[in-house]
Amino acid sequence: MKKGLSILSLFLLVLSIVGKAQENAGLRLPAGFKASLFADNIGSARHITITKSGVVFAKLSNPNKEGNAIIRLEDANHDGVADNITGWGKYGGTGIYVKGNSLYASSNEAIFKYELNSKDEVVNPSNPVTVVSGLINRRQHESKSITFDKGNNVYVNIGAYSNSCQTKDRTPGSQGMMPCPILDSAGGIWKFDGTKENQTYKDGKRYATGLRNVIGLDWNTETNQLFVMQHGRDQLNTLFPNLYNDSLNAELPAETFYAINEGDNAGWPYVYYDPSQHKKIVAPEYGGDGKKEGAKEYKDPAVAFPAHMAPMGVLFYTGTQFPEKYKNGAFITFHGSWNRAPLPQEGFFVAFVPFKNGKATGEWEIFANGFGGNAEGVKVINTGKAKARPVGLAQGPDGSIYVSDDTKGAIFKISYNK
Amino acid sequence: MGNKVERFFKIGCFCIMMISALNVGAQNLINGKKIFETRCLACHQSDGGGVPNMNPPLDGSTNVNGKDIARMVKIIQNGYDERVALDGMYYNNAMIAMPDLKEDAIADVLSYIRNSWSNKAGLVTLAEVKKSISKNKVNKK
Numbered sequence: 001m002k003k004g005l006s007i008l009s010l011f012l013l014v015l016s017i018v019g020k021a022q023e024n025a026g027l028r029l030p031a032g033f034k035a036s037l038f039a040d041n042i043g044s045a046r047h048i049t050i051t052k053s054g055v056v057f058a059k060l061s062n063p064n065k066e067g068n069a070i071i072r073l074e075d076a077n078h079d080g081v082a083d084n085i086t087g088w089g090k091y092g093g094t095g096i097y098v099k100g101n102s103l104y105a106s107s108n109e110a111i112f113k114y115e116l117n118s119k120d121e122v123v124n125p126s127n128p129v130t131v132v133s134g135l136i137n138r139r140q141h142e143s144k145s146i147t148f149d150k151g152n153n154v155y156v157n158i159g160a161y162s163n164s165c166q167t168k169d170r171t172p173g174s175q176g177m178m179p180c181p182i183l184d185s186a187g188g189i190w191k192f193d194g195t196k197e198n199q200t201y202k203d204g205k206r207y208a209t210g211l212r213n214v215i216g217l218d219w220n221t222e223t224n225q226l227f228v229m230q231h232g233r234d235q236l237n238t239l240f241p242n243l244y245n246d247s248l249n250a251e252l253p254a255e256t257f258y259a260i261n262e263g264d265n266a267g268w269p270y271v272y273y274d275p276s277q278h279k280k281i282v283a284p285e286y287g288g289d290g291k292k293e294g295a296k297e298y299k300d301p302a303v304a305f306p307a308h309m310a311p312m313g314v315l316f317y318t319g320t321q322f323p324e325k326y327k328n329g330a331f332i333t334f335h336g337s338w339n340r341a342p343l344p345q346e347g348f349f350v351a352f353v354p355f356k357n358g359k360a361t362g363e364w365e366i367f368a369n370g371f372g373g374n375a376e377g378v379k380v381i382n383t384g385k386a387k388a389r390p391v392g393l394a395q396g397p398d399g400s401i402y403v404s405d406d407t408k409g410a411i412f413k414i415s416y417n418k
Numbered sequence: 419m420g421n422k423v424e425r426f427f428k429i430g431c432f433c434i435m436m437i438s439a440l441n442v443g444a445q446n447l448i449n450g451k452k453i454f455e456t457r458c459l460a461c462h463q464s465d466g467g468g469v470p471n472m473n474p475p476l477d478g479s480t481n482v483n484g485k486d487i488a489r490m491v492k493i494i495q496n497g498y499d500e501r502v503a504l505d506g507m508y509y510n511n512a513m514i515a516m517p518d519l520k521e522d523a524i525a526d527v528l529s530y531i532r533n534s535w536s537n538k539a540g541l542v543t544l545a546e547v548k549k550s551i552s553k554n555k556v557n558k559k
Contacts, residue, residue: 044471061471062508139501139510170514238460338469341460384467384475407470 025412026387028369028376032323035368038402038413039082042071045404045411046094047145047313048392049103055120056082058392058404058411059096059105061143069093070105072122073411080413088125094143094215095156096392099194104154106144108137111156111192134200136161136186140169141213147226149219154194155226159213160187164233164285165269172239176285180269183209187268189217189228189260210265210298211258216314216393222328223358226260227302229311229332233272233283234339240284248290250340251276254304255311257332257353257360267298275304302360308337309347313393313403321399322416329355332364333390333403336372336383344379348372348386350393350403368414371405443529443541450530453523457516458531466535474502474509477535487528487542488550494524495551521547 024035038056043064049057056073063069068087076084095106103114103122112128131154135144141159148154162169165180180187185201188209192199207226216229237249244252253272258264271280271294280298282288305311313333317326334347350368354361372380373387380386392404400415454462458476462468466477476482481504482490497515501508519527525547532539 140512142510168514169512235460238456338463338472339460341463342455382463382465382467383469384463385465389470 025410026370026373027412027414029414030367033368033414033416035412035414036080038075038080038411039073039085040408040410042073042085042409042411043068044406045071045409046143046391046406047096048394048402048404048411049096049098050394050396050402051098051116051120052397053120054397056394056396056402056411057096057098057103057105058409059093060409061094061406062092063090064409070096072120074120082411088122095146097146097148097154099148099152102194104131104146104148104194106146106156108142108144109133109135111144111146111154113194129197131194131197132156132192132199132204135190141186141231143215145215145217147217147219148194149226150221150224152194154192155207155217155219156190156192157211157214157217157228158186158188158190159215160268162269163212163235164239164283166239166285170235170239172241174239174285176269176283178286182269187211187213189214189226207262208258208260208264208266210267210270212268215391216311216332218314218316218330220259220316220328220330220355220358221318222316222355223259225358227314227316227330228258228260229314230256230258230266230268231310232256232307233269234308236284243284243290246342249307250343251307253281253307254301255307255309255334256301257303257305257311257314257330258299259302259360260299264299265297267294270294271298273301273304275306278304303353303362303364305332305334305351305364306346308339308345310335310337312391315393315395315401317395317401319395319399319401325354326352328358329353330360331367331393331401333393335389335391335406336380336386338383341382344381345383345386346379348374348380348389350390368403368412371403446526446529446541447533449523450526450528451534453519453527454530454534457519458527461511461513466531466537468509469511470507472509472511474504474507476531477537478505479537480505482531483537483539487546488553490528491524491547491550492554494519494527495554521551 025037027035043060045058058071060069070089071087073082074084091107093107097104110133111131115123138161166174168174189207190204191207192204213231214228232253236244254275280294282292315331330353336347337345352367371388388405403412461473468475499512528542
């Protein structure tokens with residue numbers, strides 16, 4: 001009897017711990033917000049997009065167990081959990097975007113277009129229109145994220161297939177190539193016409209350059225401007241140990257958020273942004289010593305975030321469900337770093353950047369935390385152990401936001417209750 | 419009596435051999451750890467877990483724990499620049515060549531990664547590294 005009771009109490013204790021861990025799907029949020037698990041284990045979900053009726057599409061980095069790399073998720077009974085999940089597509093990739101009745105998805109070399117019917121089902125899963133192909137994929141920074149302006153122009157990042165344009169990539173002491181030959185076909189944002197077919201580089205336009213790798217980007221419809229998050233360079237300590245120790249490497253350079261105008265140059269690989277000096281600093285591959293200031297012509301960031309946190313998604317919030325301060329501000333997912341090692345890693349959260357009169361205030365705050373499975377105040381030490389890593393962001397028709405994860409493939413839904 | 423002395427001597431010899439073997443192993447692992455921390459940790463992480471989709475794990479890796487020492491020596495000396503499928507996952511990042519790493523350092527770092535975290539594979543000797551290098555040279559021809 002006694003034993004039975006103690007087993008029962010143990011069971012209840014375990015239940016309460018499990019129950020607590022499940023609260024808000026394990027996330028920590030500001031007061032009034034709640035989170036639920038919209039879907040789980042769908043495969044490595046990169047970017048997500050949502051139709052006006054609330055159907056979610058997710059692009060997977062590789063085909064999942066069922067062999068599908070694009071997933072359609074519908075919550076038919078409106079209980080906050082996807083109950084009708086289907087998929088198609090054999091190519092891995094990152095970008096996905098609903099524009100009107102079209103669904104655009106990207107592989108690591110191309111952009112495809114599918115047609116949606118009145119139920120937001122894809123009409124032509126096996127024969128999409130090829131909008132753009134032949135974009136450079138040399139495996140490093142290979143993903144091609146996409147966004148649209150208010151018209152039909154699609155903006156795609158083409159990441160630099162290099163860390164810092166050294167003659168020998170990521171090799172200690174190797175100098176930077178001058179000028180960096182990568183920039184003619186990568187390391188920037190390209191603009192294409194989303195209504196045209198079979199475009200290649202010559203049909204597009206290099207819209208912005210000097211961006212090492214961008215994964216998160218979104219069009220700010222309030223200011224009618226493209227915003228991008230750059231992944232700053234890696235390995236200052238291992239490549240230039242005489243200039244940078246492990247602690248400096250962990251904090252350098254900033255992950256930078258840019259308000260992009262056509263023709264802008266953010267300065268990669270020649271400069272990086274030092275968040276404590278608030279300056280663009282000449283890269284050591286190009287004669288820098290950690291102090292020498294870079295040329296003024298290069299763009300300054302709108303917001304500088306801590307180093308190496310790996311920004312993956314940007315979403316300007318246009319809904320009315322969340323409190324007023326979130327309106328027209330930007331949510332940004334941080335995948336979580338690996339290049340702060342041997343120091344503990346940072347990121348694994350969703351940040352919020354407030355905007356006033358169309359401009360970032362320069363401030364930022366953590367909005368949703370705990371994706372890594374780490375308790376409050378505890379850091380993720382090794383990236384491979386993180387439970388979830390946030391990537392994609394999308395806004396539902398009711399003003400809730402959705403966050404995807406590319407470890408096992410969870411999709412979190414975050415809502416506000418007055 | 420003579421037998422006893424002989425046995426005692428044999429056991430003693432064996433013990434000394436074991437202790438010195440362990441010492442050699444321990445020193446190799448200490449050297450290997452130092453090399454791992456300066457050359458490998460940034461990408462493969464302190465727990466050998468790697469980074470999903472980018473840098474493959476060393477902990478629990480069938481390649482690292484496997485018998486093909488020559489392949490591992492080759493990767494350390496020449497680098498690796500292909501998308502690698504490993505235990506059902508894909509990893510994209512290239513690994514740089516480390517031609518400056520001496521043969522005994524390669525033996526030590528391989529011994530370390532094969533006997534760290536959950537890995538329990540054999541130590542790699544200098545002789546095995548030398549043999550692997552000549553084998554890799556022959557295969558290159």
